[in-house]
Amino acid sequence: MRTVRQVARAAGISVRTLHHYDAIGLLKPGHIGINGYRYYGREELLRLQQILFYRELGVPLAGIAAVLDDPAFDPLAALREHRAVLESRIGHYRTLIRTIDRTIASLEKDEDMNDNDYYTGVAPETRDRWQREAEEFWGKDAVAAAQAKARTFNKEQVAAIQAEMEAIRADFQRLFREGADPASDAVQAVTGRHYRWVSHSWTPDAAAFRGLGRYYVENPEFRGTYNDDELPGCPEFIAAAMAVYADRSL
Amino acid sequence: MRTVRQVARAAGISVRTLHHYDAIGLLKPGHIGINGYRYYGREELLRLQQILFYRELGVPLAGIAAVLDDPAFDPLAALREHRAVLESRIGHYRTLIRTIDRTIASLEKDEDMNDNDYYTGVAPETRDRWQREAEEFWGKDAVAAAQAKARTFNKEQVAAIQAEMEAIRADFQRLFREGADPASDAVQAVTGRHYRWVSHSWTPDAAAFRGLGRYYVENPEFRGTYNDDELPGCPEFIAAAMAVYADRSL
DNA sequence: ATCGGGGATCACGCAGCGTCAGGGTCAAGG
DNA sequence: CCTTGACCCTGACGCTGCGTGATCCCCGAT
Numbered sequence: 001m002r003t004v005r006q007v008a009r010a011a012g013i014s015v016r017t018l019h020h021y022d023a024i025g026l027l028k029p030g031h032i033g034i035n036g037y038r039y040y041g042r043e044e045l046l047r048l049q050q051i052l053f054y055r056e057l058g059v060p061l062a063g064i065a066a067v068l069d070d071p072a073f074d075p076l077a078a079l080r081e082h083r084a085v086l087e088s089r090i091g092h093y094r095t096l097i098r099t100i101d102r103t104i105a106s107l108e109k110d111e112d113m114n115d116n117d118y119y120t121g122v123a124p125e126t127r128d129r130w131q132r133e134a135e136e137f138w139g140k141d142a143v144a145a146a147q148a149k150a151r152t153f154n155k156e157q158v159a160a161i162q163a164e165m166e167a168i169r170a171d172f173q174r175l176f177r178e179g180a181d182p183a184s185d186a187v188q189a190v191t192g193r194h195y196r197w198v199s200h201s202w203t204p205d206a207a208a209f210r211g212l213g214r215y216y217v218e219n220p221e222f223r224g225t226y227n228d229d230e231l232p233g234c235p236e237f238i239a240a241a242m243a244v245y246a247d248r249s250l
Numbered sequence: 251m252r253t254v255r256q257v258a259r260a261a262g263i264s265v266r267t268l269h270h271y272d273a274i275g276l277l278k279p280g281h282i283g284i285n286g287y288r289y290y291g292r293e294e295l296l297r298l299q300q301i302l303f304y305r306e307l308g309v310p311l312a313g314i315a316a317v318l319d320d321p322a323f324d325p326l327a328a329l330r331e332h333r334a335v336l337e338s339r340i341g342h343y344r345t346l347i348r349t350i351d352r353t354i355a356s357l358e359k360d361e362d363m364n365d366n367d368y369y370t371g372v373a374p375e376t377r378d379r380w381q382r383e384a385e386e387f388w389g390k391d392a393v394a395a396a397q398a399k400a401r402t403f404n405k406e407q408v409a410a411i412q413a414e415m416e417a418i419r420a421d422f423q424r425l426f427r428e429g430a431d432p433a434s435d436a437v438q439a440v441t442g443r444h445y446r447w448v449s450h451s452w453t454p455d456a457a458a459f460r461g462l463g464r465y466y467v468e469n470p471e472f473r474g475t476y477n478d479d480e481l482p483g484c485p486e487f488i489a490a491a492m493a494v495y496a497d498r499s500l
Numbered sequence: 501a502t503c504g505g506g507g508a509t510c511a512c513g514c515a516g517c518g519t520c521a522g523g524g525t526c527a528a529g530g
Numbered sequence: 531c532c533t534t535g536a537c538c539c540t541g542a543c544g545c546t547g548c549g550t551g552a553t554c555c556c557c558g559a560t
Binding site for chain 1: 260261262299302303306307308326329330332333336337339340343344346347350351354358414439442443445446447449
Binding site for chain 3: 014016017019020024035036060061
């Protein structure tokens, strides 16, 4: 029969944790003295080992209680499920890291950037041509307004915007390769990010956002940028997603 | 000037989130009507884009506020630091997944296991010899008590214990390869896990735990199991760590 | 005037404890 | 016997990032 402190030291946890486990019914002391002291016996220590084992696997305490208290519980299925959760978390973190790397690269490269330019890395004449095309498509006023707005960003902001666009593009391409439905939640979520991205320098309504989608399809420059040559149909896929988004969310 | 709902829809977040950001001072409305309504202008929308961008990178809200509000803030350093955090989280998850995989493998293999045996995969005669040696080392009573305790585990429990031991061994070997100090926090943390592992079937005091360390050094069987042949000195390293742990924590 | 669709402000809930605060208990030494 | 000092207890708030009501006010359209 050990006291909380003894158990805590042996198990490498805190006294508070034992109190907590008692409070939530995960691990109750074997006996409680007349003074109210908690005393733990061998049985409780063994259970604690199990608890700590699963805890080290990242299983939530409620789940641990389920595993240990339900004799009919299938630990194999539970572990596999938990494994899948961990895998997806890793995937998520990796995506974040990639985005961060791109952002860092942009920041390092553009440390001496002297004007705010979304199209860093694009030749000036190409950029001018894009501008003319954009003006024909949406009108001079809209383009000028967008550019004015864009000039209010500082260089970290511009770098962040670029990196985010890269990430969005990668997501679109991945979803397209996977054969996702443009109207599916996953694709629409990315489309929402894209809408937010566009909103950096522009605040399109539904019709304008659909128009942007068409622009992606029709403009060969964008076709080249927005999809690999190995992904024919990707711009159409994105345009379809944008049309759905415009209908549903704008 | 848009209302909460309009902003929320455009940004793909909830109204509650805007309330929250207002409450914590991360994003305040540009104007507040006499009726108390929140109205957001272009400036606030731009700031919201930044916020959502960093949020998608997994940066905590307090950190985002720091980035956006401190003009002297170094976004490059912040991103690198955050990147490191994410990397370590991935490493942690990978370790967990490896442990889970081992556990799953054990469970699948031992689905038809009919008796509780820690030494699954070890020939019976070897096991018997280990038992005799253990009896010589600690005495028959102690060994019998440990075995009795071991028999109270069911097969998932046994599998979990095995998997955990594999993980612990891997950690010890890694730390040894890295030239870690047996008294360092990292090594002591693993030693604590090892102590807890041992406690599955036994509850050694300081002297007994030190003795177990010596056993690992002296017993050729354990030397072979506990370290690769490429890691001479690893058992001594573990024994040293166990001695320190016994002094400090038991 | 009414009604539907917002808007607002509390305020609890969740996960897993950390961290006081305020107050008994126990074993050992003066 | 009394005093330490080390431990024990029970609240209860804090942290993260909102979700989810509950309750009440407001605005434009019919």
